[in-house]
Amino acid sequence: MGKYRLISQRRRTEQQKDRSPKGNNHKESSYQLTGSLLETLSYLEKIMGKSSDIVFRKLRNSGSNENNGDIAVCFVDGLVDKPLLTKLIHDLETNYLLPVADRSEGEVSDKISAGSVQNATTGEELIAGIFNGSAAIVLDGIKGALVVSIPGGQQRSVEEPSTQTLIRGPKEGFTEQISTNISLIRRKIRSPHLRFENRVIGTFTKTKVAVAFIDGIANTVVVEEVLRRLDAIHIDGILESSYIEEFIQDESFTPFPTVMNTERPDAAAGGLLEGQVVILVDGSPFVLMCPVTFFKFFLSSEDYYQRYDIASFLRNIRLFSFLVAMLLPSIYIAVTTFHPEMLPTTLLISLAAQREGTPLPALFEALLMEITFEVIREAGVRMPRVVGPAISIVGALVLGQAAVQAGLVSAAMVIIVSFTAIANFVIPTFNMSSAVRLIRFGLMLLAGSFGIYGILVGSIPILVHLVSLTSFGIPYFLPVAPLSPNNMRDVFIRLPWPKMKKRPSYINIENQIRQASVPEKGKTKK
Known part of the structure; x- marks a missing residue:
């Protein structure tokens, strides 16, 4: 068995070598265009196969050999602009089919009006141009080929971003092109x-x-x-x-x-x-x-389109929501389970009355509600767009109300989980909100096991981890750690634009001047 296993492993290794990217690239780059049209076309057919979307259009000339096309145009159907391709082929057929002895590569390229024209001398350059939406023109008797860039096909137009919407600001977003x-x-x-x-x-x-x-x-x-x-x-x-x-x-x-x-x-x-x-x-x-840096993930483009006071208030709301989304369920579990003396007497009696008929501890109650909400949110994303939001909203309301009436969870726990989910949506960037969702479950387990001490034991390593991270050599928690007072003008609050004369020095060290000095109001020179 060991012998056959070694043989099988050796065969897989040889197959991987044959299919390795380096081997394919080597075959493409090693081929030099020789000037023979038939040889070049056979090379292209061998490398690209006989795929139905790859088109070879041969243009014959009365002065050329009937067994050998004078010019050939190769392109991928769906990647080129059809009107420009039709015009290119028409121009080649009517004007540019000259005898081989009287024609040069530069003469043909100078007369092509559609798109930009580049010369290709190797098979790798020729194939790369074809799959990038260009039409390759191969001329018999001339070493090299012409790659005419005429990209086309179906493309999505510029639309409003769906993930980062604004009330005031530009309404255009990036596309796939x-x-x-x-x-x-x-x-x-x-x-x-x-x-x-x-x-x-x-x-x-x-x-x-x-x-x-x-x-x-x-x-x-x-x-x-x-x-x-x-x-x-x-x-x-x-x-x-x-x-x-x-x-x-x-x-x-x-x-x-x-x-x-x-x-x-x-x-x-x-x-x-x-x-x-x-x-x-x-x-x-x-x-x-x-x-x-860490604080960049709580900035929105709209912060710079609104007044500085409103932008600063909303920015601190986002930071507060980050702490709420990460810590609120853990604090509720720790206080109700281990530290009820921290609550006012009236609130404590109300919570005790709500939890009197619930069979589950606060930790399992919170985990059940959090996992249920995550399932509902994921279902809303995966379902058809017409019914997805309705299902997620109705599902959360119906399940929450039914769980309270059935005595599985308390009404206070539904409020805590709902507010936590809403606070999670306040974070502008999705990948940062996803990080909070993962950390929240770990802190809930620590809070259910050790109370407030468990939250501290979990929070301190998180803070140490944030301080130790870097982004391309830049400390992740700047300008708070290490503290940089000169770079605090656009972190927790945004100063008015006339006061932000310099760029953040921790990102840029070569040119920090953002705006030139202007005369103050009332002191204009005569």
């Missing part, structure tokens, strides 16, 4: 200093990834580190920006996110202006922003 997302950022920041560094990640998906930053504002060390981590990724495919997030984050085993994602172009532009680096992934409407 990276070119559209780049243009949305360009419309916000019309500066020649805005840079985009492109990468292609994924052996089979060939996903385009763009790193955006403002030259002169972004920290060059952070930009280089982001590019280094992206270059170190070797995976078969990237289907969403969360793939990139897990690869580049500083710490994997933590419930707290160290890379922010957003669906809003204005939020991405604001991060760029503060010195952050933005990562755009083709196929995902969520872009990544780094480095980031």
Whole structure:
């Protein structure tokens, strides 16, 4: 049995080597276009197979050999713009079919008006262009090929973000097309200093990834580190920006996110202006922003579109909701189970009367309600959009009322769990609210076992963990730990815009001046 196991393992290893990404890339890059049309077409058919969506269009010339097409156009049906493709083929058929001896690659490329034209000399460049929405023009007798960019197909239009809605502010959100997302950022920041560094990640998906930053504002060390981590990724495919997030984050085993994602172009532009680096992934409407601190996850784009006093009040409401969502059920369990003397007498009598007929301890009562609510919320997300919200709301009301009437849980526990769930929704970023949901269950178990001391035992390691985290070398709990008073102008409160003359120094160390000094009111020079 051991012998056969070794043989099977050896066969699997050999198959993996044959199918390895490096082997496929090597075959594509090693082929040099020789100028033979038949040889190039046979190579493409061998690499891409006889797939029904890959089209080879041969254009013949009266002066060419009848067994050999003079020009061939290769494209993927559904990835190219049909009107531009029709115009390109028409121009080739009517104007540009010259005898081989009188034709050059540059002569044909100069006369093509549809899209941008690039030269391809290897099989890898040719195949990459075809699958990126380009039409490949192969000319017999000329080494190399032309790749005409005419991307098309069905695309989602720019719509209002569904996860980060605002009352006042821009109503446009990112789409799945990276070119559209780049243009949305360009419309916000019309500066020649805005840079985009492109990468292609994924052996089979060939996903385009763009790193955006403002030259002169972004920290060059952070930009280089982001590019280094992206270059170190070797995976078969990237289907969403969360793939990139897990690869580049500083710490994997933590419930707290160290890379922010957003669906809003204005939020991405604001991060760029503060010195952050933005990562755009083709196929995902969520872009990544780094480095980031803990308090950044409680900021909303609307904070900068409203008055500073209202924005500061709402920001502290979010921080308070974070503490409520994490600690409220645990405190209720600890107080009612171990420390009833902490409650006023009237409240204690009321709670004791409610819990008189409940058969379960407070811990199991809270766990039952929390798990029930999580199931209802997940069901509301997975069900059809027409009935999902109605089912989640009605289910929560009906189950809560029925549980109280049946004597399984107390009315106070329903209030605690409901308010905790509402407070969890106040947190602006979904990944931070998800972290709170996980931590809440652990603190509930500690509170049910050791009371207030259990909450302290669980909270202190969480705080130590937050202080020890970093995001691309930036301490995660800045500007509180280590304390930086100069960077407190946009954390718990937002000062008026004329008072925020500098960018956060912990993100940007090269150019901290956000706005120039202006004459004060009443002191205008004559």
